[in-house]
Amino acid sequence: MSSESKSMDQITALCKRRGFVFQSSQIYGGINGFWDYGPLGTELKRNLKELWWNDMVHRSLAGPADRDVEMVGLDSTIIMNPSVWVASGHVGGFNDPMIDCRESKNRYRADHLGFLGLKGDTTGQIFAYIDGDDDSLAQARKKLSKYVKRELDDDEIDTATIADISTEELGITVGPHAKQAGSLTEPRQFNLMFETFVGAVRDEDARAYLRPETAQGIFANFHNVLDSSRVRVPFGIAQIGKAFRNEVTPRNFTFRSREFEQMEIEFFIHPDEAEQWYAYWRDTRFEWWKSIGLEGDNLQLREHDTSELAHYAKEGAGVCDIEYRFPFTDPGFGELEGVAHRSNYDLKAHADHCGKGEKMRYFDQERNEHYFPHVIEPSAGADRGTLAVLCEAYTPDDSRASKVYMKFDPRLAPIKAAVFPLVAKDGMPEVAEKLYRQLRRHHVCQFDHKQSIGKRYARMDEAGTPYCFTVDGESLSDHCVTVRERDTQAQQRMAIDQVPSFLAEKMGSEP
RNA sequence: GCGGGUGUAGCUCAGUGGUAGAGCGUCACGUUGCCAACGUGAAUGUCGGGCGUUCGAAUCGCCUCACCCGCUCCA
Numbered sequence: 235m236s237s238e239s240k241s242m243d244q245i246t247a248l249c250k251r252r253g254f255v256f257q258s259s260q261i262y263g264g265i266n267g268f269w270d271y272g273p274l275g276t277e278l279k280r281n282l283k284e285l286w287w288n289d290m291v292h293r294s295l296a297g298p299a300d301r302d303v304e305m306v307g308l309d310s311t312i313i314m315n316p317s318v319w320v321a322s323g324h325v326g327g328f329n330d331p332m333i334d335c336r337e338s339k340n341r342y343r344a345d346h347l348g349f350l351g352l353k354g355d356t357t358g359q360i361f362a363y364i365d366g367d368d369d370s371l372a373q374a375r376k377k378l379s380k381y382v383k384r385e386l387d388d389d390e391i392d393t394a395t396i397a398d399i400s401t402e403e404l405g406i407t408v409g410p411h412a413k414q415a416g417s418l419t420e421p422r423q424f425n426l427m428f429e430t431f432v433g434a435v436r437d438e439d440a441r442a443y444l445r446p447e448t449a450q451g452i453f454a455n456f457h458n459v460l461d462s463s464r465v466r467v468p469f470g471i472a473q474i475g476k477a478f479r480n481e482v483t484p485r486n487f488t489f490r491s492r493e494f495e496q497m498e499i500e501f502f503i504h505p506d507e508a509e510q511w512y513a514y515w516r517d518t519r520f521e522w523w524k525s526i527g528l529e530g531d532n533l534q535l536r537e538h539d540t541s542e543l544a545h546y547a548k549e550g551a552g553v554c555d556i557e558y559r560f561p562f563t564d565p566g567f568g569e570l571e572g573v574a575h576r577s578n579y580d581l582k583a584h585a586d587h588c589g590k591g592e593k594m595r596y597f598d599q600e601r602n603e604h605y606f607p608h609v610i611e612p613s614a615g616a617d618r619g620t621l622a623v624l625c626e627a628y629t630p631d632d633s634r635a636s637k638v639y640m641k642f643d644p645r646l647a648p649i650k651a652a653v654f655p656l657v658a659k660d661g662m663p664e665v666a667e668k669l670y671r672q673l674r675r676h677h678v679c680q681f682d683h684k685q686s687i688g689k690r691y692a693r694m695d696e697a698g699t700p701y702c703f704t705v706d707g708e709s710l711s712d713h714c715v716t717v718r719e720r721d722t723q724a725q726q727r728m729a730i731d732q733v734p735s736f737l738a739e740k741m742g743s744e745p
Numbered sequence: 746g747c748g749g750g751u752g753u754a755g756c757u758c759a760g761u762g763g764u765a766g767a768g769c770g771u772c773a774c775g776u777u778g779c780c781a782a783c784g785u786g787a788a789u790g791u792c793g794g795g796c797g798u799u800c801g802a803a804u805c806g807c808c809u810c811a812c813c814c815g816c817u818c819c820a
Contacts, residue, residue, distance in 0.1 A: 243813080251756055251770080257811080263793055264811045323820075334746055334817095419746070426819075446820090482746075482818045490819080562813095635781040657778055684772090688780035695780095707778065716779075725779075 242561045245628050246487055248638065252696050254278065254624060255488060267484030267492035269617075274697055277648035277678060279495075279620045282526070283474050285645060286497045286614070289522060291472045298514050304469040305499070306459060310451025312476060313432065313442050318450050321587035322580060324427055325443075333396075334419045335409040342410070344421035349394040349407065350374045352382055359415050360399075360407040370410050377408060396421060428478045428492075444478040449611060451475075452500045453580040457594065467598060467607050468511065470501035474616065486562045488617045495616035500576075502607040504598065508575050511610045512551035516573045519612045520556055523570060523619075527643040528626055532559040534567055550575030551610075558622040570622055571614035578606035627698055634723065635688055640698030641721055644740055649699040650677040651737055654690050656706040658683040666705040669715070669730060673703075677737060695720060701740065703733055 249255040253272030257264040271279055287307070289295075295303040319325045333342045342364065348371070351360040359381050363374035379385055399407070401420065408415045428444040431437075445451065452471045459471055474497045484490050503511045520535045538553040553574040557567035585594035585606065595604040627640040644650065653670040655662030663683050670681040680699070682690050687704065694702055702718040709715055714727050717736070728736060 246812090247756060260811090261791090262810090266811070332746095479819085485813090487812095637781090654779095660778095662778095686777070686780080686782060688782070690781090691779080692781045704779065718779080723780075 240561045240625065240628050240630070242487065242625075244630075244638075245561065245625060248628065248640075248696065249275065249624065267481060267490070269488045269491055271620075274648040275620070278623065278642070278646060279616060281646045281648070282619050282623065283495075283497060283616055285526060286522075286616075287472070287474065289525075290470075290497075290499060295518065297468075298510050304465055305472055306463050306465060306469070308452055308455055308459065308471050308473045309475065310448070310455060310473065312445050312478075313430065314445060314451065314454065316442050317587060318454055318584075319427065319443050319446075321583045322450050322453075323583070324446055325425075333421050335412055335417050344396040347396055347410070348374075349396075349399055349403075350378050351392045351394070352378065352386070353390050353392045356403075358382070358406070360394075360403055362407050362410050362418065364410050365395075374410070426479045426481065428480055446479050447477050447613070448473045448475045448496045448498045449500060449613065450580070452498065453584055456502070456581060456584075460596070466600075467596060468501065468503045468507065470499045472497075472499045474498075486560070486568075488621050489560065489562070489568060491617060494618075497614040497616050497619075499612045501610045501612070502596075503610060504601065505578070505605065505608045508551040508577075508608050508610070512573070512575045515610045515612045516552075516554050519571055519573055519614070523556055523558075523622075526623065526646060527641075528558060528622055532626060533557070534559075536567070550577050550608075556614075558618075558625075560622065560625055568618070569615075570618050571612060573610065573612045576609045576611050578608050580609070581606045634692070634695060636692040636695040639695035639720060642698040642700070644700045645742055647698050647700050648678065649680055649694070649697050650741060651701045651703060652680045652682060652690070652694050652699050654681075654687060654702060654704045655683050656687055656704050660707060661710055662705045662707065665709055665730075666703075669703060669705070669733060672734060673737060676734070677741065691718060691723075701737065 246255075249272075252274055254275035256270045256272050258268035258270050259265045291305045291307050295305070297303040316325070333344050333347065335342070342362075346365050347362050348365045349360050349362050350371075352358055359378075361374040361377045361381075364370040375386075375391070378391070404418055404420065406415050407418055409418050412418075427446050430442055430444060431440040432442045433440050452473055455471070459465065475495065476493060477496050478493050481490050481492055484492055488494075499515075501511060501515060516535065520533075523533055534557050536555045536557055538555070553572065555569045556571040556573070558570050559565070560568045562568075581594070585591055588594070592604075594606075596607050597604050623642065623646060624640075627642045628638065629641045630638050640647075642648075651673055653666045653673065655666040666683070667681055670679055673679045680694075682693075684690075691702060698720070700720045702720075704716045704718065706716065709730070713730050715730055715733065716725050716727050717733070718725050
């Protein structure tokens, strides 16, 4: 089904009603950019992350040239030595306060603005100009002269920088491209990193950051892993963990959240093999998303143009996004995962900043060569993946009681099976509960004997439970139950003792 | 950040200055023999929040928060 016929409002409502996703701190009015997972959503997201971990780290992946892909895991901290973020380029380059002009819609770096005013006058207008731009300065002087209605000598004019300008003064300031006073906003920090302070004393030395990506924890631990795990290039380090970005505009449900979870791999390679491994990971990751049920037109692979490449990937083998057509992006797409050749930018940056330099190079025994390995980075969003799965699974169906069902891949389904007595009497509950207890040892299951059978099926449809087993009056004598399949609503009778192996097979696991 | 819209029960919504409502869902009991059946009953509200106007505010004003849409932004 195309996403046009699915409404995000309806999906959001179901997420709340059935306990997939709640707004964070909802009883206090919520908080912009933060979302919680309820009981079903938690299971769903865990299943997604576990599939990723199993498929990428635990199970053997056949790499290029029929070599098994070597992969190990890592769990690094959210708060790291702030130097990490200096080295990575996250501090510094993106830390400049910006001022917007509401009138002219221009945006200025605050430290690039100069301010002119009549000496001694604290109530008149102030005129801003762009520092170093003579035209802009001349214009500001002209505007000031016009305002005081006479020509001014240099020593009658006060000049100031943003540091000297108070909020009140900004309120009477005319922007460089504006006519009216008061159109400039307060200087705003555009650094997307969350800050915190480590230790009880809140001084500048204690400043630290919540990581904006899990990747740097991997780079910072590259040598630890190398020295402790007998891995050799090419190999990968995988990590799942929270990351934090102070997004300017959180939007679209959980899609752009300020706190989110990443599933990242940094795959370390010799530079000569970059193209081969880039292509490998691009295709492997694309196929993985397909394998969990995002097949069809709603999933696409998009190679980036060179113009949109990040600073660390300008001259690499390539960057691509794996994108999903969400109802709120339709007909466009939203990014689920980026696969990037990050060159050796990060390893080199950390080697430089920690002071060890060339000594941090990797020694390749086979090639008898010292070098900084390049990386291919498949970086996926766990929350975005979960959201895509929710959107894809959402299937309106007027013919059934619930009017909608969640068509999850059985491996992702929060509840794998439900067991019902057809009627809560005549020994049926006892038989059903016994089966339930047996299935529960290996699968997340539910037992429900309340209300009508139709209502119970309907509830399981909305939870996306793929199979329901119903014990009826005959079950006591023929030792069979009816299995009801979520997607087709088809029913089939089978022996009770066949149920565990049936379910195990459907879940793709050993019984 | 800018502009527009919305906010009342778990969900969908009615309620334009005078007692806080409906449908669905939830729960209990009875009934029920395969798809939200039926009957009876029950619980559930900071009317997003604060301040104000008023004898009286879900309703009017101001501020604020959240969500949605369009711009902007997204290393």
